[in-house]
Amino acid sequence: MTDWNTRTKLVHGGTRRSQYGEVSEAIFLTQGFVYDTAEQAEARFQQLGDDEFIYARYGNPTVRMFEERIAMLEGAEDAFATASGMAAVSGALTSMLKAGDHVVSARALFGSCLYILEEVLSRFGVEVTFVDGTDLEAWRAAVRPDTRAVFLETMSNPTLEVVDLKSVAEIAHAAGALVVADNVFATPIYSNAIALGADVVIYSATKHIDGQGRCLGGVILGSREFIRKTAEPYLKHTGAAMSPFNAWVLLKGLETLDLRVRAQAEGAQKLAEALHGDARLARVIYPGLPDHPQHALTQAQTGSGGTVLSIDLAGGQEAAFRFLNALTICVISNNLGDAKSIATHPATTTHQRLPADQKTTLGITPGLVRISVGIEDTADLIADFRNALSAV
Numbered sequence: 001m002t003d004w005n006t007r008t009k010l011v012h013g014g015t016r017r018s019q020y021g022e023v024s025e026a027i028f029l030t031q032g033f034v035y036d037t038a039e040q041a042e043a044r045f046q047q048l049g050d051d052e053f054i055y056a057r058y059g060n061p062t063v064r065m066f067e068e069r070i071a072m073l074e075g076a077e078d079a080f081a082t083a084s085g086m087a088a089v090s091g092a093l094t095s096m097l098k099a100g101d102h103v104v105s106a107r108a109l110f111g112s113c114l115y116i117l118e119e120v121l122s123r124f125g126v127e128v129t130f131v132d133g134t135d136l137e138a139w140r141a142a143v144r145p146d147t148r149a150v151f152l153e154t155m156s157n158p159t160l161e162v163v164d165l166k167s168v169a170e171i172a173h174a175a176g177a178l179v180v181a182d183n184v185f186a187t188p189i190y191s192n193a194i195a196l197g198a199d200v201v202i203y204s205a206t207k208h209i210d211g212q213g214r215c216l217g218g219v220i221l222g223s224r225e226f227i228r229k230t231a232e233p234y235l236k237h238t239g240a241a242m243s244p245f246n247a248w249v250l251l252k253g254l255e256t257l258d259l260r261v262r263a264q265a266e267g268a269q270k271l272a273e274a275l276h277g278d279a280r281l282a283r284v285i286y287p288g289l290p291d292h293p294q295h296a297l298t299q300a301q302t303g304s305g306g307t308v309l310s311i312d313l314a315g316g317q318e319a320a321f322r323f324l325n326a327l328t329i330c331v332i333s334n335n336l337g338d339a340k341s342i343a344t345h346p347a348t349t350t351h352q353r354l355p356a357d358q359k360t361t362l363g364i365t366p367g368l369v370r371i372s373v374g375i376e377d378t379a380d381l382i383a384d385f386r387n388a389l390s391a392v
């Protein structure tokens with residue numbers, strides 16, 4: 001099964017059929033499991049076999065199918081599914097860190113990731129140094145002998161900075177630190193973070209993996225040792241378990257992930273090219289455009305600019321709002337990776353909490369609009385965006 005190519009893994013990986021031989025994966029919507037005898041219950045609590053379950057907070061057959069399918073896709077030894085992407089980020093970090101540890105993190109992060117690293121970890125005595133993720137010298141200077149982990153988003157939200165994961169991993173590993181990569185924007189289709197050197201990879205399954213706006217989910221991938229000895233004990237006792245129903249929805253999402261993500265990335269490339277150079281835009285930020293600062297790295301590391309682009313309206317917030325309000329196909333929302341195209345104004349929504357100077361440092365300008373490209377017809381999308389720009 002490990003010889004299977006991506007689309008085969010995504011359709012068949014991890015399948016466990018019940019005695020009824022169902023085609024579509026079964027939803028085991030159960031909290032608990034019954035035992036034939038008291039002795040069997042005792043034995044399971046002593047030592048849980050790979051295909052045995054005792055309580056859904058610890059594991060569930062539908063959730064296990066999801067974990068095995070995504071682990072197979074990512075080439076990871078194991079995975080633990082969580083209730084949301086943030087449960088995965090916070091669970092991975094808090095399960096491995098203790099007071100006195102040092103962490104180096106890229107500065108350009110999703111708002112909630114920044115909250116965990118900036119506000120939560122420091123309360124428990126973990127010191128975090130923030131660096132410009134694209135500056136390898138800054139990573140080198142920040143890593144210390146007591147650095148336990150480095151954290152980064154391989155492609156950052158919303159300004160789409162691309163981190164040279166292979167080089168950062170070399171720097172981190174030389175210091176004995178683990179590399180924790182949030183790979184949501186790069187997607188598991190285009191970026192094999194483990195092959196590039198990440199020790200722990202995190203996805204918000206809410207994004208491309210569901211991809212149809214239905215449910216929250218997250219997953220932590222890594223070595224069997226890390227997942228079973230570090231992440232699982234923490235997660236099963238703190239309770240951020242994925243619901244079996246959500247695991248089933250996400251299994252269905254995985255089946256079409258490759259088809260959707262490739263269609264979305266092709267659409268994003270075409271849309272970025274169509275909008276590039278428009279006089280009403282100060283910038284079109286897309287790693288697949290030759291003028292992106294990490295374009296060459298992107299070509300080598302992922303081979304695609306991904307499914308998201310950001311545009312910066314020269315007329316600032318007023319122009320951005322007029323543009324957003326004139327869109328007819330693309331919806332205004334704050335999710336991404338969906339089959340529906342979604343536009344977001346980060347400065348007033350996802351990154352509203354940040355003080356003005358931090359927004360400036362991160363490039364979150366008043367005119368910035370983040371666009372997650374869906375699977376609609378690209379010509380229709382380009383027409384929608386051109387029309388909205390003429391309303392500016």
Ligand SMILES: *Cc1c(COP(=O)(O)O)cnc(C)c1O
Nearest residue numbers: 084085086110182184204206217
């Ligand atoms: C959305 C997102 C998360 C959080 O995922 P949830 O499922 O919303 O909890 C984490 N990291 C990145 C980069 C994201 O885009």
